[in-house]
Each structure stands twice: as structure tokens, then as C-alpha cells.
Amino acid sequence: MSASLTVVSNSTPLIALSRIGRLDLLKQYFSEIVIPQAVYQEVVVSGGDRCGAKEVKKLERIKVKEIKNNLAVETFGTIVDRGEAEAIVLAAEMKASLLMIDDADGRGVALGMGLKVTGTVGILLMAAKDGKVELKRSLDQLLAAGFRLSEKEYQRIIELSGSNHES
DSSP: OOTTEEEEEOHHHHHHHHHTTOTHHHHHHEEEEEEEHHHHIIIIITTTTSTTHHHHHHOTTEEEEOOSOHHHHHHHTTTSOHHHHHHHHHHHHHTOSEEEOOOHHHHHHHHHTTOOEEOHHHHHHHHHHTTSSOHHHHHHHHHHTTOOOOHHHHHHHHHHHTOTTOO
16 A cells, blocks of 8 residues: 555554554555544543553644534444544545444445445554564454454454464
């Protein structure tokens, strides 16, 4: 992926990458990371001293942008939480290159709208392919930090990436 891309992000990928000390990967792949107000509120304001709050606030490439279509946010809010709904709507409004979202329901809504999506694991897969991280080690760190990933999905990711030989 080119570093000239703009990505819209939900809170989970920002927090998860912060927890394993790899929020820097976003700067390497994206020229601008845009988050809606609800995500900023969740990560930075409500996050207080939790992991991700200071990192997201300090990352100069992160821009907070207001959404315009509040009706769409309210509609999607029946399926996903406010931050996810705003991230989906903002990605659509901006015609963003990519939406970073981990929630399965949120991904389904976004894909249904024709948005291109990735998540925390997708960013790690890109970085592993480019030799910037060891995938298995990064996934293990994510799991140790409380990231939810089933054993079956973990094994599938490792097998698909060809990383099962890493320690």
C-alpha cells in the first residue's frame, strides 16, 4: 500500500496497535488517518490514561473530522456502536481509500456499502509481508493485550501468511 492513501479508522485498531507499540505502522502506510468525533471521544477523551489515548492524541497524521449524514449514523447505530457508525459514514462521505474496522457487524455494513475494509490483523499482515513485523509474535502480543481472535482464525491467519515457521 502506498503512503499516499487516506484511511478512516474506528477505535479498536488504534487501541490494539497502541497496546503492542505498533501505531507507527499507520504512518508508514497512510498519509492521513481520519477519525470521526465519536472515535476521538472514545479513544482520547474517555480513554484518559488508557493505552492509545496519548498515542492517538500525539500522532500528527490523525485528523478529526465531523460527519455530515447524521441520519445514516443513527440508522447504522441500530447495528453497531456510535464510533463504528460514524467511521463507516465518514469513510463513505470522504470516499476514503480504506476503512479500518475490526467489528464483524461493522465490516459487514461497510462492505455492503462498497467500502474497502481492513482491520488490525490486516495492517499486521501488510507489515509482515513487507518485513516490518513478525506476524506470529505480533498476533501473540495482540492476544496477550486482550484482542479477541479465535484459535481457528489465529491458525488460519498464520497458515495463509506462511508464518507458521516463526517463533
